[in-house]
Amino acid sequence: MKTFSVWLYQHRRGRLALLLTAPMLWLVVAYLGSLATMLVSAFWSVDTFTGKLVKQLTFNNFSLLFTNHVYRDIALRSIVVALLVTVIDVLLALPIALFLAKVLPIRFRNFAVVLIVLPLWSSYLVKTYAWRTMFSNSGVLAWALKPLGITPPSYGLLATTLTLAYLWLPYMILPIYAGLERIPDSLLEASGDLGASAGKTYRNIVMPILYPAVIAGSIFTFSLSLGDYIVVKIVGGKTQLFANVIYDNIGTAGNLPFAAAAAIFPIVTVLGYLFFVRRSGALENF
Amino acid sequence: MIALRSKRTISIVSAISAALLLLAGCSSSAKNDASTAAPSVPKVAMADAVGAGEGALNIVIWAGYAENGSSDKAVDWVTPFEKATGCKVNAKVGNTSDEMVTLMKSGEYDGVSASGDATLRLIYGGDVAPVNTSLVPNYSTVSDFLKDKPWNSVAGQMYGIPHGWGANVLAYNPAKVTTPPTSWGAVFDPASPYKGAITAYDSPIYIADAALYLMKTQPDLAITDPYSLDEKQFNAAVDLLKAQKLIVGEYWSDYTKAVQSFESGNTVMGTSWQVIANLINGDKKVAVESIVPSEGATGWSDTWMISAKAKHPNCMYKWMDHIISPTANAQVAEWFGEAPSQTLSCAETSDKSFCDTYHATDAMYASQIHYWTTPTTACLDGRGNICKDYAAWTQAWTAIKG
Known part of the structure; x- marks a missing residue:
């Protein structure tokens, strides 16, 4: 044991190799490697009868994706849903996080954070099926809203958006809460002492400091929503999102090359989103 | 958190894409001839004896084909099989034929209960092995009109054991649908009073249901087989389904x-299976009726097939013999709501008129159901290579759902 540690001490490269081999293998082979295989297969096609791969270079998958307006419609719909989910989550998370970080007495704070995270410990499917029951015609929403004369949304895009917003809410609350905790109370008091109204303090002090946190949360909610195909299958009624196009071409049609080509859309969209976020400077001091 | 340097990123990305293109191009040259050859059945060895069971059996099934008493205590033909053979059954439900083909391609399953829109794809894909029917004693008393059919055999060689057959039914909730429907028109009527509460099957094969309706209601389209649709007929069926989407509440x-x-109560009417109606009526929350409308129906004729890579081939052969044994075949047929393939089953059903209700031994009736079949470019009704293949059906289905 001792000789080994001596050897390690003397060999800087050996040390580095031991430390990095496993994570690098994981990153390069399992992660980037499978991404690369997927991108390559996007240029192949499949024998529609036997379902076997035809490994010949073709751009048919991409031309179909770009020329058929259905895919454009579905892509736009998916982006709108992902953005809506993000907006809803920001609107819900800001007051909750503010309450947690600045209003709640410190001794309750950790407990409250545990409560926020708790839903993440239960199965995603259980939560989604619970929403399916709630949105059904004989569900609790229909029952509760009936006296008010309101019919709740049935299975569809709205139900999908609300369910997704519920599922990803903790991912938005936590970064905002962490961001708010970093703002010392004295800063807010100083702003007040200098005559700023609550609104002005919020706009000029809290928001700029919080901005990177909101962006970090939005990366979660946006990309998770964009990649989801299960919620829309369960509460989406007859609608579909872009991830369903990918899923259907794998599970239903067995057309892996087309699915791979379609999968490039969410990758490019999320990369574009990250690029936009970086340009806005939100990640500089995060 | 993210620190990409844009210029470097761009150069890395372009280098990767160039490499990928090269890779994609290189690997093509060797395979050119394979794709142009006419489809032929890959040679897969056939079993010549059945030995002792391997202790386990992994199968892909339609829901309700392998009941072990967990849905209903009285419904159990898996436990007797496990006791008799020692093969522990592990059943995976495939929701659509497409899913079953994908599952079988994984090579992790010993067998599958494949419908006619999956069988040929599995045979020509080399995913299933021919079946030596002499190793399945109960095969001799299977209805003759199910043997050596285009969907379960190639050139006189059986690739599976017929399981049973039936029609896709129109199910409705009589408490909500006050005038009982008699035609598939009920689910295609744009002015339906049940708008938003109609359901349809979420698979490209459902296009055939629209084609069947058009075959009976629009004779000028001259559709003879709902699985052989040329451009014009196909577009008519797709348009009908696009119009139907407006009244559909959800696809299942x-x-x-x-x-x-x-x-x-979200759904009150739509295409369904008898087993679904049975489950609903068993739960007793609502009651549903199920009918075969006047236009006839699409349907299935299922075949138990053995994987070319089966890890438990002996158990699979034992299962194929068990599932078409008079008792088990009667049980599964009654539970699922289909005609048994085994002629001797008709004496074993708990409802003695069951076989008459399902026309189990009526070859004429069986020939009137339009069994799920994989659409191919070569029209199945012999009109030449002018038909839409399954890839076109799949893409149209995405377009229909919008």
């Missing part, structure tokens, strides 16, 4: 979703 592919949808 998962049978539990279909059950729950009827029970919550």
Whole structure:
């Protein structure tokens, strides 16, 4: 044991190799490697009868994706849903996080954070099926809203958006809460002492400091929503999102090359989103 | 958190894409000849004896084909099989034929209960082995009109054991649908009073249901087979389904979703399976009726096939013999709501008129159901290479759902 540690001490490269081999293998082979295989297969096609791969270079998958307006419609719909989910989550998370970080007495704070995270410990499917029951015609929403004369949304895009917003809410609350905790109370008091109204303090002090946190949360909610195909299958009624196009071409049609080509859309969209976020400077001091 | 340097990123990305293109191009040259050859059946060895069971059996099934008493205590033909053979059954439900083909391609399963829109794809893909029917004693008393059919054999060689057959039914909730429907028109009527509470099957093969309706109602389209559609006929069916989408509340592919949808009142009418109606009526939350409308129906004729890579081939052969044994075949047929393939089953059903109700031994009736078949460019009705293949059906289905 001792000789080994001596050897390690003397060999800087050996040390580095031991430390990095496993994570690098994981990153390069399992992660980037499978991404690369997927991108390559996007240029192949499949024998529609036997379902076997035809490994010949073709751009048919991409031309179909770009020329058929259905895919454009579905892509736009998916982006709108992902953005809506993000907006809803920001609107819900800001007051909750503010309450947690600045209003709640410190001794309750950790407990409250545990409560926020708790839903993440239960199965995603259980939560989604619970929403399916709630949105059904004989569900609790229909029952509760009936006296008010309101019919709740049935299975569809709205139900999908609300369910997704519920599922990803903790991912938005936590970064905002962490961001708010970093703002010392004295800063807010100083702003007040200098005559700023609550609104002005919020706009000029809290928001700029919080901005990177909101962006970090939005990366979660946006990309998770964009990649989801299960919620829309369960509460989406007859609608579909872009991830369903990918899923259907794998599970239903067995057309892996087309699915791979379609999968490039969410990758490019999320990369574009990250690029936009970086340009806005939100990640500089995060 | 993210620190990409844009210039470097761009150069890395372009280098990767160039490499990928090169890779994609290189690997093509060797395979050119394979794709142009006419489809031929890959040679897969056939079993010549059945030995002792291997202790386990992994099968892909339609919901309700391998009941072990967990849905209903009285419904159990898996436990007797496990006791008799020592093969522990592990059943995976496939929701659509497409899913079954994908599951079988994984090579992790010993067998599958494949419908006619999956069988040929599995045979020509080399995923299933020919079946030595002499090793399946109960095969001799299977209805003759199910043997050596285009969907379960190639050139006189059986590739599976016929399981049973039936029609896709029109199910409706009589408490909500006051005038009982008699025609598939009820689910295609744009002015339906049940707008938003109609359901349809979420699979490209459902296009055939629209084609069947057009075949009976629009003779000028001259559709003779709902699985052989040329451009004009195909577009008519797709247009009908696009119009239908306006009155559909949800599409189902998962049978539990279909059950729950009827029970919550979100769905009151739509295409369904008898087993779904049985499950709903068994839960007793709502009651549903199921009929075969005047236009006839699409349907299935299922075949138990053995994987070319089966890890438990002996157990699979034992299962194929068990599932078409008079008792088990009668049980599964009654539970699922289909005609048994085994002629001797008709004496074993708990409802003695069951075989008459399902026309089990009536070859004439069986020939009137339009069994799920994989659409190919070569029209199945012999009109030449002018038909839409399954890839076109799949893409049209995405377009229909929008």
